[in-house]
Amino acid sequence: MIRQAHPGPGAPAYETIDQKTRDAEKFSTEDNYSYPVLIDDVEGSTHQVYGGLADPTYIIDSDGRVAFYCLWTHAPTLHTALEKLAEQDGRGVVMGGVHRTPHMLSSMADGWRALKRGLPQSFIELELSAPGMASLPWLGHFIKPLLAPVALRSRPIPTPVKIGMAVGAAALIAVAARAFISRNDGTDRNSEYR
DSSP states (O other), rough: OOOOOOBBBTTTOOOSSHHHHHHHHHHHHHHTTTOOOOOOOOOOHHHTTTTTTTSSSEEEETTTSSEEEESSSSSOOOOOHHHHHHHTTTOOOOOOEEOOOHHHHHHHOOOOHHHHHTTTTHHHHHHHHHHTTHHHHHHHHHHHHHHHHHHHHHSOOOOOHHHHHHHHHHHHHHHHHHHHHHTTTTOOOTTOOO
């Protein structure tokens, strides 16, 4: 049996298909889904057939075969896979068929909503089983405006932008390291101007 991912008082573990259906309808409305949502049976038969992992996405080609499997749902990766599948007339395996990279930044930026539904039990259980996996989304909730433009994109970031971001991040790290070193070695570069 597949258990409710983040159970708690606001999102109890499922015992009937009616509970799952109500939650699916509720969350689809709250999250503004514009696509059909599969409601698995209480035993999780479909989930188990497709591997039983927590957050995968499968792209099924026009022949009904798995064209791509994203172990950790990531919209930009799925966008690219769908473009590649379209280039192949909707048939066949794309991008090697599987993407196993965990995309923690998107979970940090937008994972709090799911955990919040089952508080406090959801937070406690997840934090005890994988330290940081509940507290990081909680922290990410507060800085979501900063994380969202990078973490919650539907399309991949263009390569020149990635390079610019990497250079900017490296520059920030260098400035912070320099400030830290000068503070700890007793020198103050601005003291000569005082």
